Amino acid sequence: MSQASPTESPDQNLQSSLRENRIFTPSAAFAAEAHVKSFAEYQQKYAHSIADPEAFWAEAARELDWFAPWTRVLDWKLPEAKWFVDGKLNLCHNCVDRHALGARAEKTALLWVGEPADEVRRISYRELHEQVQRAASGLRSLGIQKGDRVAIYMGMTPELAIALLACARIGAVHSVIFGGFAASAIADRVNDAQCVAILTQDGSWRRGNEIPLKTTVDQALEQAPSVKHVVVLRRTGSAIPMQAGRDHWWHELLAAAQPVCAAEPMDAEDPLYILYTSGTTGKPKGLVHTTGGYGVQTYLTTKYIFDLREDDVYWCTADIGWVTGHSYVVYGPLANGATVMMYEGAPNYPNFSRFWQLIEEHKVTIFYTAPTAIRAFMQWGNEHVERHDLSSLRLLGTVGEPINPEAWMWYREKIGGGRCPIVDTWWQTETGGIMVAPVPGAVPAKPGSATLPFFGIEPDVVDRSGKTVPAGSGGLLVVRRPWPSMARTVYGDAERYKKTYWSDVPGCYFTGDGARRDADGYLWLMGRVDDVINVSGHRLGTMEVESALVAHPKVTEAAVVGRPDELKGQAIVAFVTLDAATAVSESLDALKDELKRWVTKEIGALARPEEIRFTQVLPKTRSGKIMRRLLRELATTGHISGDTTTLEDFSALAKLRENEES
Numbered sequence: 001m002s003q004a005s006p007t008e009s010p011d012q013n014l015q016s017s018l019r020e021n022r023i024f025t026p027s028a029a030f031a032a033e034a035h036v037k038s039f040a041e042y043q044q045k046y047a048h049s050i051a052d053p054e055a056f057w058a059e060a061a062r063e064l065d066w067f068a069p070w071t072r073v074l075d076w077k078l079p080e081a082k083w084f085v086d087g088k089l090n091l092c093h094n095c096v097d098r099h100a101l102g103a104r105a106e107k108t109a110l111l112w113v114g115e116p117a118d119e120v121r122r123i124s125y126r127e128l129h130e131q132v133q134r135a136a137s138g139l140r141s142l143g144i145q146k147g148d149r150v151a152i153y154m155g156m157t158p159e160l161a162i163a164l165l166a167c168a169r170i171g172a173v174h175s176v177i178f179g180g181f182a183a184s185a186i187a188d189r190v191n192d193a194q195c196v197a198i199l200t201q202d203g204s205w206r207r208g209n210e211i212p213l214k215t216t217v218d219q220a221l222e223q224a225p226s227v228k229h230v231v232v233l234r235r236t237g238s239a240i241p242m243q244a245g246r247d248h249w250w251h252e253l254l255a256a257a258q259p260v261c262a263a264e265p266m267d268a269e270d271p272l273y274i275l276y277t278s279g280t281t282g283k284p285k286g287l288v289h290t291t292g293g294y295g296v297q298t299y300l301t302t303k304y305i306f307d308l309r310e311d312d313v314y315w316c317t318a319d320i321g322w323v324t325g326h327s328y329v330v331y332g333p334l335a336n337g338a339t340v341m342m343y344e345g346a347p348n349y350p351n352f353s354r355f356w357q358l359i360e361e362h363k364v365t366i367f368y369t370a371p372t373a374i375r376a377f378m379q380w381g382n383e384h385v386e387r388h389d390l391s392s393l394r395l396l397g398t399v400g401e402p403i404n405p406e407a408w409m410w411y412r413e414k415i416g417g418g419r420c421p422i423v424d425t426w427w428q429t430e431t432g433g434i435m436v437a438p439v440p441g442a443v444p445a446k447p448g449s450a451t452l453p454f455f456g457i458e459p460d461v462v463d464r465s466g467k468t469v470p471a472g473s474g475g476l477l478v479v480r481r482p483w484p485s486m487a488r489t490v491y492g493d494a495e496r497y498k499k500t501y502w503s504d505v506p507g508c509y510f511t512g513d514g515a516r517r518d519a520d521g522y523l524w525l526m527g528r529v530d531d532v533i534n535v536s537g538h539r540l541g542t543m544e545v546e547s548a549l550v551a552h553p554k555v556t557e558a559a560v561v562g563r564p565d566e567l568k569g570q571a572i573v574a575f576v577t578l579d580a581a582t583a584v585s586e587s588l589d590a591l592k593d594e595l596k597r598w599v600t601k602e603i604g605a606l607a608r609p610e611e612i613r614f615t616q617v618l619p620k621t622r623s624g625k626i627m628r629r630l631l632r633e634l635a636t637t638g639h640i641s642g643d644t645t646t647l648e649d650f651s652a653l654a655k656l657r658e659n660e661e662s
């Protein structure tokens with residue numbers, strides 16, 4: 001259960017010091033060609049969408065193919081939403097068939113670039129249709145059926161996108177696990193959803209090294225007995241052991257499969273996928289997204305916020321292992337019939353120009369990435385950018401964390417050549433699709449603000465009682481009414497879903513984020529108010545890292561906080577108490593390294609603490625709760641000035657300070 005939710009004293013975090021006055025209006029040339037051409041048009045459309053959201057979303061839904069129409073747009077009984085009730089559709093059909101069987105048959109659907117040099121694959125909608133059908137038949141031939149859960153642990157290959165679509169085609173519920181997670185993190189996720197199969201690769205390429213995915217899966221499956229089938233894509237060609245009866249090669253399975261596989265008619269509320277994300281407890285939550293509403297909102301937001309046109313080459317750099325990849329590499333852009341670029345490797349391999357070289361070579365027009373990446377590009381130096389022609393770009397986007405105005409300006413000038421609008425998109429794994437972002441031809445941008453809500457979305461900034469706070473003051477970001485792509489539940493734990501999202505602020509969805517709304521109604525995101533940290537745009541629960549640390553035999557207690565970090569947004573600092581024998585006998589520096597490796601092994605490299613500090617006691621409230629606020633302050637500023645009246649053992653603070661000095 002969400003124990004620490006949302007936090008001891010949220011308002012402490014909500015004093016925003018950011019005051020940014022610059023405004024960038026879309027150019028007349030951009031606006032003239034855009035789907036929404038003026039601020040007045042945005043305002044009018046927004047007002048209509050809020051006056052009658054059901055009519056608005058129904059009109060959007062009619063742009064997709066349905067096998068059977070819905071009878072009602074929305075059934076809403078907090079916290080349960082049903083969108084497009086009784087409607088039948090298939091998202092694979094919407095992303096693939098309707099283009100492959102129409103005018104876009106020969107249009108490139110996936111433009112994939114491998115990390116090793118010179119590897120490029122262009123897959124047309126017609127070819128995608130063929131491959132997705134074979135993959136779907138292949139899964140069916142293993143006995144996988146509608147409703148079965150299928151884990152996917154792959155690198156950024158075209159087959160990863162095909163794997164998601166093949167599951168959607170037969171109604172299997174995919175659970176993609178980011179390729180950087182460790183074996184025990186895979187086992188937890190597979191067990192939670194009782195997956196019957198896992199799709200993986202021999203290995204994947206990352207900065208010239210091979211990441212051994214199949215070996216990690218083999219380790220995970222020692223603790224995950226529900227998996228009956230492992231399908232392995234040959235990518236690197238390394239020798240790997242295959243277990244007879246359980247393991248199948250992707251290419252053999254597809255070669256033997258039926259070439260035709262009809263798309264299963266899915267109910268609008270049938271689950272499409274589960275995606276795990278961090279919360280305030282040690283156990284990640286499996287957010288469940290369903291078919292109809294998710295399909296409609298990802299389709300529509302891609303169309304309007306990226307202002308998609310037929311000839312765009314669209315590149316979202318997110319890994320499909322995160323929600324951004326689900327919604328804005330796969331479902332949203334393919335539902336629009338876009339050409340989607342996918343790149344397998346890292347931005348700094350084989351050199352710091354890799355992304356810019358790819359944009360130049362493939363004439364990318366839309367580029368969507370994370371602020372943490374932009375800050376890294378800045379640090380690497382302008383020379384890597386300047387030697388490339390980026391004039392094909394017409395729109396830029398960011399997601400995952402607040403962007404600092406300095407990075408925003410650099411992005412605009414150096415990457416966008418001063419001419420491309422930037423869409424700063426606020427949303428979450430839970431929201432499924434973009435919620436707040438400028439519609440680019442219409443809404444003027446302010447660097448660092450996600451600006452105004454998308455059509456049909458009603459966010460608010462409130463205090464704990466749910467009352468709207470005055471313009472300019474900080475508060476909790478909530479959403480006042482349901483939206484189509486909202487997660488429907490936490491897999492297997494409806495109670496946790498209700499408690500985490502629909503209980504803190506009466507009548508509202510609580511995002512976990514703090515925000516401020518300025519006099520123009522623009523939203524400025526101020527980071528999490530709960531025990532979630534955001535490292536390089538990736539969410540980690542402090543409890544998750546703490547659980548991993550205390551699982552180490554020498555650790556008694558651990559408290560993890562985020563500290564501002566110029567590059568990553570936040571860095572992980574862990575305060576750790578050791579068992580008495582260890583505390584006196586060990587070389588503490590070696591133990592720090594050991595604990596960092598331990599966390600990497602337990603969760604994955606993304607959770608590796610930047611810094612470990614040993615202490616004799618942790619500061620706690622009288623009720624025994626660790627006062628992370630104090631630790632956060634200590635980790636950030638080196639001292640504590642905040643309120644300590646609820647602190648139980650005052651000596652704890654003195655001891656922490658001592659440790660600082662020694």
Ligand code: WTA
Nearest residue numbers: 399400401402424425426427428429525539
């Ligand atoms: C943060 C990623 C500021 C926020 C799509 C949110 C942002 C969490 C922005 C969700 C943004 C995401 N500005 N903060 N444009 N986008 N966030 O689930 O704290 O990985 O709650 O979804 O990232 O992260 P998640």
